[in-house]
Amino acid sequence: MTDSDTITGLLVSALEHAWAAIRSRHPDVPDVVLTMGSGSAGGNLTLGHFVPNRWIRGEYELRELFVGGEGLQRGAVDVLGTLLHEAAHGVALTRDIKDTSRQGRWHNERFRGIGEELGLTLTHNPKLGWSLTAVPDDTQRLYRDELDELAFALVAYRRREPERRGGRKSNNNGLSAECGCGRKLRISRSAFDVGGIRCEVCDELFEPSET
Structure with missing residues:
Protein backbone atom coordinates (compact mmCIF):
# COMPACT_ATOMS: atom_id res chain seq x y z
CA MET A 1 0.00 0.00 0.00
CA THR A 2 1.45 3.35 -1.05
CA ASP A 3 1.01 6.64 0.80
CA SER A 4 -1.89 7.57 -1.52
CA ASP A 5 -3.62 4.20 -1.09
CA THR A 6 -4.98 4.83 2.40
CA ILE A 7 -7.86 2.77 3.74
CA THR A 8 -10.17 5.74 3.22
CA GLY A 9 -8.91 6.33 -0.30
CA LEU A 10 -9.40 2.71 -1.30
CA LEU A 11 -12.91 2.59 0.11
CA VAL A 12 -14.09 5.86 -1.39
CA SER A 13 -12.57 5.07 -4.78
CA ALA A 14 -14.16 1.62 -4.92
CA LEU A 15 -17.58 2.94 -3.86
CA GLU A 16 -17.46 5.80 -6.35
CA HIS A 17 -16.40 3.50 -9.19
CA ALA A 18 -19.24 1.11 -8.37
CA TRP A 19 -21.75 3.98 -8.34
CA ALA A 20 -20.42 5.23 -11.68
CA ALA A 21 -20.84 1.73 -13.13
CA ILE A 22 -24.45 1.62 -11.91
CA ARG A 23 -25.10 5.04 -13.49
CA SER A 24 -23.56 3.95 -16.79
CA ARG A 25 -26.09 1.09 -17.01
CA HIS A 26 -29.03 3.05 -15.62
CA PRO A 27 -29.07 6.71 -16.76
CA ASP A 28 -31.86 7.67 -14.35
CA VAL A 29 -29.53 7.07 -11.38
CA PRO A 30 -28.39 10.58 -10.34
CA ASP A 31 -24.97 11.84 -9.41
CA VAL A 32 -24.35 12.08 -5.66
CA VAL A 33 -22.02 13.31 -2.96
CA LEU A 34 -20.67 10.17 -1.28
CA THR A 35 -20.37 10.22 2.52
CA MET A 36 -19.35 7.56 5.03
CA GLY A 37 -19.67 7.32 8.79
CA SER A 38 -21.51 5.69 11.66
CA GLY A 39 -24.65 3.81 10.75
CA SER A 40 -25.44 2.68 14.30
CA ALA A 41 -26.14 5.96 16.09
CA GLY A 42 -29.30 5.71 18.15
CA GLY A 43 -29.23 1.92 18.33
CA ASN A 44 -30.56 1.18 14.82
CA LEU A 45 -28.22 0.00 12.07
CA THR A 46 -28.31 2.02 8.83
CA LEU A 47 -26.48 0.37 5.94
CA GLY A 48 -27.01 3.33 3.63
CA HIS A 49 -29.34 6.10 2.58
CA PHE A 50 -30.10 8.31 -0.41
CA VAL A 51 -31.25 11.85 0.38
CA PRO A 52 -32.08 14.58 -2.15
CA ASN A 53 -31.03 18.21 -1.78
CA ARG A 54 -28.69 17.62 1.16
CA TRP A 55 -25.61 19.35 -0.33
CA ILE A 56 -25.19 22.79 -1.92
CA ARG A 57 -22.81 23.64 -4.76
CA GLY A 58 -23.23 27.24 -5.81
CA GLU A 59 -26.81 27.53 -7.08
CA TYR A 60 -27.31 23.78 -7.28
CA GLU A 61 -28.60 21.27 -4.76
CA LEU A 62 -26.95 17.84 -4.75
CA ARG A 63 -28.05 14.41 -3.57
CA GLU A 64 -26.29 12.52 -0.79
CA LEU A 65 -25.34 8.84 -0.83
CA PHE A 66 -24.43 7.64 2.66
CA VAL A 67 -22.73 4.29 3.35
CA GLY A 68 -22.58 3.10 6.95
CA GLY A 69 -19.14 1.91 8.03
CA GLU A 70 -20.56 -0.94 10.13
CA GLY A 71 -22.11 -2.58 7.08
CA LEU A 72 -18.78 -2.92 5.28
CA GLN A 73 -18.03 -6.13 7.16
CA ARG A 74 -20.77 -7.89 5.15
CA GLY A 75 -18.50 -8.10 2.12
CA ALA A 76 -18.41 -6.82 -1.44
CA VAL A 91 -34.25 6.44 -9.93
CA ALA A 92 -37.56 7.01 -8.13
CA LEU A 93 -36.51 10.62 -7.48
CA THR A 94 -35.56 11.16 -11.12
CA ARG A 95 -38.90 9.73 -12.31
CA ASP A 96 -40.91 11.52 -9.60
CA ILE A 97 -42.19 8.21 -8.21
CA LYS A 98 -43.27 7.91 -4.57
CA ASP A 99 -41.45 4.70 -3.63
CA THR A 100 -41.60 4.97 0.18
CA SER A 101 -43.76 6.26 3.01
CA ARG A 102 -43.46 6.65 6.80
CA GLN A 103 -40.47 8.96 6.54
CA GLY A 104 -38.82 6.66 4.00
CA ARG A 105 -39.07 3.47 6.09
CA TRP A 106 -41.84 1.64 4.18
CA HIS A 107 -40.78 0.43 0.70
CA ASN A 108 -43.76 -0.09 -1.59
CA GLU A 109 -44.39 -2.10 -4.75
CA ARG A 110 -43.11 0.75 -6.92
CA PHE A 111 -39.75 0.55 -5.17
CA ARG A 112 -39.74 -3.21 -5.70
CA GLY A 113 -40.23 -2.72 -9.43
CA ILE A 114 -37.34 -0.24 -9.72
CA GLY A 115 -35.07 -2.43 -7.59
CA GLU A 116 -35.71 -5.43 -9.82
CA GLU A 117 -35.06 -3.24 -12.87
CA LEU A 118 -31.61 -2.50 -11.41
CA GLY A 119 -30.91 -6.19 -10.92
CA LEU A 120 -31.87 -6.79 -7.29
CA THR A 121 -33.92 -9.50 -5.68
CA LEU A 122 -36.20 -7.95 -3.04
CA THR A 123 -37.94 -9.70 -0.14
CA HIS A 124 -40.85 -8.33 1.87
CA ASN A 125 -40.31 -7.27 5.47
CA PRO A 126 -43.47 -6.85 7.59
CA LYS A 127 -42.17 -3.61 9.11
CA LEU A 128 -40.30 -2.08 6.15
CA GLY A 129 -42.02 -3.41 3.03
CA TRP A 130 -39.97 -4.51 0.01
CA SER A 131 -36.67 -3.52 1.58
CA LEU A 132 -34.63 -6.72 2.04
CA THR A 133 -32.02 -6.71 -0.70
CA ALA A 134 -30.08 -9.52 -2.36
CA VAL A 135 -27.79 -9.50 -5.39
CA PRO A 136 -28.47 -12.49 -7.68
CA ASP A 137 -25.75 -14.29 -9.64
CA ASP A 138 -26.55 -12.56 -12.95
CA THR A 139 -26.08 -9.12 -11.37
CA GLN A 140 -22.87 -10.23 -9.67
CA ARG A 141 -21.47 -11.28 -13.04
CA LEU A 142 -22.50 -7.94 -14.56
CA TYR A 143 -20.56 -6.05 -11.86
CA ARG A 144 -17.66 -8.48 -11.60
CA ASP A 145 -14.94 -5.81 -11.98
CA GLU A 146 -16.57 -3.52 -9.41
CA LEU A 147 -16.97 -6.42 -6.96
CA ASP A 148 -13.28 -7.26 -7.33
CA GLU A 149 -12.34 -3.66 -6.54
CA LEU A 150 -14.70 -3.56 -3.57
CA ALA A 151 -13.31 -6.84 -2.22
CA PHE A 152 -9.78 -5.42 -2.43
CA ALA A 153 -10.81 -2.17 -0.69
CA LEU A 154 -12.89 -3.64 2.14
CA VAL A 155 -10.00 -4.11 4.56
CA ALA A 156 -11.69 -2.39 7.52
CA TYR A 157 -15.11 -1.67 8.91
CA ARG A 158 -16.51 0.44 11.72
CA ARG A 159 -17.33 -1.04 15.13
CA ARG A 160 -20.99 -0.68 16.06
CA GLU A 161 -21.88 1.92 18.69
CA PRO A 162 -22.68 0.41 22.12
CA GLU A 163 -26.39 0.12 22.83
CA ARG A 164 -27.80 2.51 25.40
CA ARG A 165 -29.70 1.03 28.30
CA GLY A 166 -33.10 2.27 29.36
CA GLY A 167 -35.19 4.40 27.07
CA ARG A 168 -38.88 4.46 26.37
CA LYS A 169 -40.95 1.69 27.89
CA SER A 170 -43.72 -0.09 26.03
CA ASN A 171 -47.31 0.79 26.88
CA ASN A 172 -50.58 -1.06 27.11
CA ASN A 173 -52.55 1.23 24.82
CA GLY A 174 -52.59 -1.21 21.92
CA LEU A 175 -50.77 -1.09 18.63
CA SER A 176 -50.25 1.88 16.33
CA ALA A 177 -50.47 1.08 12.61
CA GLU A 178 -49.83 3.20 9.53
CA CYS A 179 -50.69 2.79 5.85
CA GLY A 180 -48.76 3.88 2.78
CA CYS A 181 -50.30 7.36 2.63
CA GLY A 182 -49.51 8.08 6.27
CA ARG A 183 -52.92 7.60 7.89
CA LYS A 184 -52.67 6.10 11.37
CA LEU A 185 -54.90 4.09 13.66
CA ARG A 186 -54.57 2.48 17.07
CA ILE A 187 -55.96 -0.97 17.67
CA SER A 188 -55.48 -3.82 20.12
CA ARG A 189 -52.92 -6.44 19.14
CA SER A 190 -55.51 -9.22 19.30
CA ALA A 191 -57.85 -7.35 16.94
CA PHE A 192 -55.01 -6.52 14.54
CA ASP A 193 -53.90 -10.15 14.40
CA VAL A 194 -57.36 -11.29 13.20
CA GLY A 195 -56.59 -10.10 9.65
CA GLY A 196 -55.25 -7.34 7.43
CA ILE A 197 -56.74 -3.83 7.45
CA ARG A 198 -56.53 -2.06 4.08
CA CYS A 199 -56.63 1.71 3.51
CA GLU A 200 -59.25 2.75 0.94
CA VAL A 201 -57.19 5.81 -0.04
CA CYS A 202 -53.83 4.26 -0.99
CA ASP A 203 -54.97 0.61 -1.13
CA GLU A 204 -52.10 -0.51 1.10
CA LEU A 205 -52.35 -2.53 4.30
CA PHE A 206 -51.90 -0.86 7.66
CA GLU A 207 -48.62 -2.06 9.17
CA PRO A 208 -47.39 -1.72 12.76
CA SER A 209 -45.41 1.44 13.37
CA GLU A 210 -44.82 0.95 17.09
CA THR A 211 -45.96 -1.24 19.99
Whole structure:
Protein backbone atom coordinates (compact mmCIF):
# COMPACT_ATOMS: atom_id res chain seq x y z
CA MET A 1 0.00 0.00 0.00
CA THR A 2 1.45 3.35 -1.05
CA ASP A 3 1.01 6.64 0.80
CA SER A 4 -1.89 7.57 -1.52
CA ASP A 5 -3.62 4.20 -1.09
CA THR A 6 -4.98 4.83 2.40
CA ILE A 7 -7.86 2.77 3.74
CA THR A 8 -10.17 5.74 3.22
CA GLY A 9 -8.91 6.33 -0.30
CA LEU A 10 -9.40 2.71 -1.30
CA LEU A 11 -12.91 2.59 0.11
CA VAL A 12 -14.09 5.86 -1.39
CA SER A 13 -12.57 5.07 -4.78
CA ALA A 14 -14.16 1.62 -4.92
CA LEU A 15 -17.58 2.94 -3.86
CA GLU A 16 -17.46 5.80 -6.35
CA HIS A 17 -16.40 3.50 -9.19
CA ALA A 18 -19.24 1.11 -8.37
CA TRP A 19 -21.75 3.98 -8.34
CA ALA A 20 -20.42 5.23 -11.68
CA ALA A 21 -20.84 1.73 -13.13
CA ILE A 22 -24.45 1.62 -11.91
CA ARG A 23 -25.10 5.04 -13.49
CA SER A 24 -23.56 3.95 -16.79
CA ARG A 25 -26.09 1.09 -17.01
CA HIS A 26 -29.03 3.05 -15.62
CA PRO A 27 -29.07 6.71 -16.76
CA ASP A 28 -31.86 7.67 -14.35
CA VAL A 29 -29.53 7.07 -11.38
CA PRO A 30 -28.39 10.58 -10.34
CA ASP A 31 -24.97 11.84 -9.41
CA VAL A 32 -24.35 12.08 -5.66
CA VAL A 33 -22.02 13.31 -2.96
CA LEU A 34 -20.67 10.17 -1.28
CA THR A 35 -20.37 10.22 2.52
CA MET A 36 -19.35 7.56 5.03
CA GLY A 37 -19.67 7.32 8.79
CA SER A 38 -21.51 5.69 11.66
CA GLY A 39 -24.65 3.81 10.75
CA SER A 40 -25.44 2.68 14.30
CA ALA A 41 -26.14 5.96 16.09
CA GLY A 42 -29.30 5.71 18.15
CA GLY A 43 -29.23 1.92 18.33
CA ASN A 44 -30.56 1.18 14.82
CA LEU A 45 -28.22 0.00 12.07
CA THR A 46 -28.31 2.02 8.83
CA LEU A 47 -26.48 0.37 5.94
CA GLY A 48 -27.01 3.33 3.63
CA HIS A 49 -29.34 6.10 2.58
CA PHE A 50 -30.10 8.31 -0.41
CA VAL A 51 -31.25 11.85 0.38
CA PRO A 52 -32.08 14.58 -2.15
CA ASN A 53 -31.03 18.21 -1.78
CA ARG A 54 -28.69 17.62 1.16
CA TRP A 55 -25.61 19.35 -0.33
CA ILE A 56 -25.19 22.79 -1.92
CA ARG A 57 -22.81 23.64 -4.76
CA GLY A 58 -23.23 27.24 -5.81
CA GLU A 59 -26.81 27.53 -7.08
CA TYR A 60 -27.31 23.78 -7.28
CA GLU A 61 -28.60 21.27 -4.76
CA LEU A 62 -26.95 17.84 -4.75
CA ARG A 63 -28.05 14.41 -3.57
CA GLU A 64 -26.29 12.52 -0.79
CA LEU A 65 -25.34 8.84 -0.83
CA PHE A 66 -24.43 7.64 2.66
CA VAL A 67 -22.73 4.29 3.35
CA GLY A 68 -22.58 3.10 6.95
CA GLY A 69 -19.14 1.91 8.03
CA GLU A 70 -20.56 -0.94 10.13
CA GLY A 71 -22.11 -2.58 7.08
CA LEU A 72 -18.78 -2.92 5.28
CA GLN A 73 -18.03 -6.13 7.16
CA ARG A 74 -20.77 -7.89 5.15
CA GLY A 75 -18.50 -8.10 2.12
CA ALA A 76 -18.41 -6.82 -1.44
CA VAL A 77 -21.63 -8.42 -2.72
CA ASP A 78 -23.80 -7.04 0.07
CA VAL A 79 -22.19 -3.61 -0.16
CA LEU A 80 -23.00 -3.59 -3.87
CA GLY A 81 -26.55 -4.53 -2.86
CA THR A 82 -26.69 -1.45 -0.64
CA LEU A 83 -25.51 0.76 -3.51
CA LEU A 84 -28.10 -0.70 -5.88
CA HIS A 85 -30.80 -0.29 -3.23
CA GLU A 86 -29.97 3.39 -2.82
CA ALA A 87 -29.67 3.78 -6.60
CA ALA A 88 -33.26 2.55 -6.87
CA HIS A 89 -34.32 5.41 -4.58
CA GLY A 90 -32.38 7.73 -6.88
CA VAL A 91 -34.25 6.44 -9.93
CA ALA A 92 -37.56 7.01 -8.13
CA LEU A 93 -36.51 10.62 -7.48
CA THR A 94 -35.56 11.16 -11.12
CA ARG A 95 -38.90 9.73 -12.31
CA ASP A 96 -40.91 11.52 -9.60
CA ILE A 97 -42.19 8.21 -8.21
CA LYS A 98 -43.27 7.91 -4.57
CA ASP A 99 -41.45 4.70 -3.63
CA THR A 100 -41.60 4.97 0.18
CA SER A 101 -43.76 6.26 3.01
CA ARG A 102 -43.46 6.65 6.80
CA GLN A 103 -40.47 8.96 6.54
CA GLY A 104 -38.82 6.66 4.00
CA ARG A 105 -39.07 3.47 6.09
CA TRP A 106 -41.84 1.64 4.18
CA HIS A 107 -40.78 0.43 0.70
CA ASN A 108 -43.76 -0.09 -1.59
CA GLU A 109 -44.39 -2.10 -4.75
CA ARG A 110 -43.11 0.75 -6.92
CA PHE A 111 -39.75 0.55 -5.17
CA ARG A 112 -39.74 -3.21 -5.70
CA GLY A 113 -40.23 -2.72 -9.43
CA ILE A 114 -37.34 -0.24 -9.72
CA GLY A 115 -35.07 -2.43 -7.59
CA GLU A 116 -35.71 -5.43 -9.82
CA GLU A 117 -35.06 -3.24 -12.87
CA LEU A 118 -31.61 -2.50 -11.41
CA GLY A 119 -30.91 -6.19 -10.92
CA LEU A 120 -31.87 -6.79 -7.29
CA THR A 121 -33.92 -9.50 -5.68
CA LEU A 122 -36.20 -7.95 -3.04
CA THR A 123 -37.94 -9.70 -0.14
CA HIS A 124 -40.85 -8.33 1.87
CA ASN A 125 -40.31 -7.27 5.47
CA PRO A 126 -43.47 -6.85 7.59
CA LYS A 127 -42.17 -3.61 9.11
CA LEU A 128 -40.30 -2.08 6.15
CA GLY A 129 -42.02 -3.41 3.03
CA TRP A 130 -39.97 -4.51 0.01
CA SER A 131 -36.67 -3.52 1.58
CA LEU A 132 -34.63 -6.72 2.04
CA THR A 133 -32.02 -6.71 -0.70
CA ALA A 134 -30.08 -9.52 -2.36
CA VAL A 135 -27.79 -9.50 -5.39
CA PRO A 136 -28.47 -12.49 -7.68
CA ASP A 137 -25.75 -14.29 -9.64
CA ASP A 138 -26.55 -12.56 -12.95
CA THR A 139 -26.08 -9.12 -11.37
CA GLN A 140 -22.87 -10.23 -9.67
CA ARG A 141 -21.47 -11.28 -13.04
CA LEU A 142 -22.50 -7.94 -14.56
CA TYR A 143 -20.56 -6.05 -11.86
CA ARG A 144 -17.66 -8.48 -11.60
CA ASP A 145 -14.94 -5.81 -11.98
CA GLU A 146 -16.57 -3.52 -9.41
CA LEU A 147 -16.97 -6.42 -6.96
CA ASP A 148 -13.28 -7.26 -7.33
CA GLU A 149 -12.34 -3.66 -6.54
CA LEU A 150 -14.70 -3.56 -3.57
CA ALA A 151 -13.31 -6.84 -2.22
CA PHE A 152 -9.78 -5.42 -2.43
CA ALA A 153 -10.81 -2.17 -0.69
CA LEU A 154 -12.89 -3.64 2.14
CA VAL A 155 -10.00 -4.11 4.56
CA ALA A 156 -11.69 -2.39 7.52
CA TYR A 157 -15.11 -1.67 8.91
CA ARG A 158 -16.51 0.44 11.72
CA ARG A 159 -17.33 -1.04 15.13
CA ARG A 160 -20.99 -0.68 16.06
CA GLU A 161 -21.88 1.92 18.69
CA PRO A 162 -22.68 0.41 22.12
CA GLU A 163 -26.39 0.12 22.83
CA ARG A 164 -27.80 2.51 25.40
CA ARG A 165 -29.70 1.03 28.30
CA GLY A 166 -33.10 2.27 29.36
CA GLY A 167 -35.19 4.40 27.07
CA ARG A 168 -38.88 4.46 26.37
CA LYS A 169 -40.95 1.69 27.89
CA SER A 170 -43.72 -0.09 26.03
CA ASN A 171 -47.31 0.79 26.88
CA ASN A 172 -50.58 -1.06 27.11
CA ASN A 173 -52.55 1.23 24.82
CA GLY A 174 -52.59 -1.21 21.92
CA LEU A 175 -50.77 -1.09 18.63
CA SER A 176 -50.25 1.88 16.33
CA ALA A 177 -50.47 1.08 12.61
CA GLU A 178 -49.83 3.20 9.53
CA CYS A 179 -50.69 2.79 5.85
CA GLY A 180 -48.76 3.88 2.78
CA CYS A 181 -50.30 7.36 2.63
CA GLY A 182 -49.51 8.08 6.27
CA ARG A 183 -52.92 7.60 7.89
CA LYS A 184 -52.67 6.10 11.37
CA LEU A 185 -54.90 4.09 13.66
CA ARG A 186 -54.57 2.48 17.07
CA ILE A 187 -55.96 -0.97 17.67
CA SER A 188 -55.48 -3.82 20.12
CA ARG A 189 -52.92 -6.44 19.14
CA SER A 190 -55.51 -9.22 19.30
CA ALA A 191 -57.85 -7.35 16.94
CA PHE A 192 -55.01 -6.52 14.54
CA ASP A 193 -53.90 -10.15 14.40
CA VAL A 194 -57.36 -11.29 13.20
CA GLY A 195 -56.59 -10.10 9.65
CA GLY A 196 -55.25 -7.34 7.43
CA ILE A 197 -56.74 -3.83 7.45
CA ARG A 198 -56.53 -2.06 4.08
CA CYS A 199 -56.63 1.71 3.51
CA GLU A 200 -59.25 2.75 0.94
CA VAL A 201 -57.19 5.81 -0.04
CA CYS A 202 -53.83 4.26 -0.99
CA ASP A 203 -54.97 0.61 -1.13
CA GLU A 204 -52.10 -0.51 1.10
CA LEU A 205 -52.35 -2.53 4.30
CA PHE A 206 -51.90 -0.86 7.66
CA GLU A 207 -48.62 -2.06 9.17
CA PRO A 208 -47.39 -1.72 12.76
CA SER A 209 -45.41 1.44 13.37
CA GLU A 210 -44.82 0.95 17.09
CA THR A 211 -45.96 -1.24 19.99
